[in-house]
Amino acid sequence: MKKILFIVISALLVFAACKSRKADVPKDTDVFYTCSMDPQIMESKPGKCPICHMELTAVKKSNSEEMDGIQLSEQQIQLGNIRTDTIKDGTIGDQMTLSATLNIDESKINIVSARVAGRIDKLYYKNIGDHITKGSRLFDLYxxxxxxAKQEYISVLERQRTLDNSIIDFTQLAQAAKNKLLLWGMNEAQITELATTKKYVALTSFYSTASGTITTLDVKEGDYVTEGGSVVHLADLSVLWAEAQVYASQLSLIDQKGDAVVQIPDMPGKEIKGRIDFENPEISPDTRINLIRVTIPNYNNQLKPGMPAYVTLKSRQHHSLSLPVDAVIRDAKGASVWVRTGKNNFENRMVETGLEADESIEIKSGLQEGDIVVISGAYLLNSEYIFKKGADPMAGMKM
Structure with missing residues (x-):
């Protein structure tokens, strides 16, 4: 009996000793070690940063912080100038400003082509950007x-002069020969000179049928052209297109009959009034972007195709939640805001944005009326979150 009692007491002492040794090993799971230069580094024990080799700093986790949240002290809030405001339902709209580019009015491009096949012997305008007036000598063709056809016309005129009293109507033959010359691009003055001198030269000069600036030169001296082959493209730059991109979600807010004002950043203070005269009927499925076009006059050809521009459109006002633009953090993953969830606690939330107007941005989803949102210091909160948790608060988040 004594032997059994001794064994039981020994076993209890061993168990107590083991329990005591486990209790002697403190383990603080609320502390991790990170680097101030590389906050993505998070270690469970002290040491040096594997990137910059600085000593790691101990950081204590806050049990009050949520997965996507962060807690700041009063001093941090003051130093970071973090201000909040309650989001409310209001109106946004009245006008919308879009980025645009000035382009050539394609309806005012004229193509001067060869009326008959031959070889370009001489070009009188050889540079893109040269301005040509209607009637200018453009090229000589062999x-x-x-x-x-010239010889045929001269021959008919000679026979008409000598055999005018015959039964053959040379007047009709001469007119038919002349019409062929007109059809192949000779003008009345050239034909009259040919009929007067009864001599022709091997080269025929052709003149521009329109005025404009050369945008494309399709031939060079010595090239052969076919009948109807393009020689030069001329653009009338007295009118330009301001083409702007607009998201599909914004189309319903645009007043198609409203006024448009085009501003040119390269010409401060210059504003040109116009109206929307085209909206692309097809939306890009990849970008969900549509194209609208405003036609504007180009006085004295001061504006050049390719210039950047801003198009301000009158839009209809509508009720919506809105925030200051600086309250929204945007990157390739989307848009997010910081919401106050407690006295000093803040949570990151993804939002869907809409119309921007007058330094305000529409919040279409992700928030509700009454939420307290950080309107100043949002980017500082983002940086503090990355420093403490070593990750972007928007990483892996979904709307």
Whole structure:
């Protein structure tokens, strides 16, 4: 009996000793070690940063912080100038400003083409950007077909002069030969000179049928052109298009009959009034972006295609939640805001944004009326979150 009692007492002493040794090993799970230069480093024990080799700093986790939240002290809030405001339902709209680019009015592009096949012997305008007035000598062409037609016309005129009393109506033959020359691009003055001198030259000059600036030169001297082949593209730059991109969600807010004002950043103070005259009927499925076009006059050709511009459109006001633009943090993952969930506690939330107007931005989803949102210091909160938790608060979040 004594032997059994001794064994039981020994076992109890061993168990107590083991329990005592476990209790002697403190383990603080609320502390981790990070680097002030590389906050993504998070270690469970002290040491040096594997990136910059600085001593790691102990940081205590706050049990009150949520997964996507952060807690700040009163001093941090004051130093970071973190201010909040309660989001309310209000109106946003009245006008919308879009980024745009000035482009050539494609409805005012004229193509000067060869009326007959031949070889370009000489070009009188050889540079993109040269301005050509209607009637200017454009190029000289050598054409066997045209030269044969010239000889035919001279021959008919000679026979008409000598055999005018015959039964053959040379007047109609002469008119038919002349019409062929007109069809192949010769003008009345050239034909009259040919009929007067009864001599022709191998090269025929052709003149521009329109005024404009050269945007495309399709031939060079020595090239052969076919009948109808393009020689030069001329653009009338007295009118330009201001083409702006607009998101599909904003289309319903645009007044198609409203006024538009185009501003040119390269010309401060210059504003040009116009109206929307085209909206692309097809929306890009990848970007969800549509194109609208405003036609504007180009007085004295001061504006150049390719210039950046801003298009301000009158839009209809509507009720919506809105915040100051600086309250919203935007990157490739989307948009988010910081919401106060307690006295000094803040939580990051993804939001869907809409219209921007007058330094305000529409919040379409992600918040509700009455939420207290950080309107100043949101980026500082973001940085503090990354420092403490070593991750972007928007990483892995979904709307």
């Amino acid at each position: 054409s066997e077909e045209l030269n044969n």
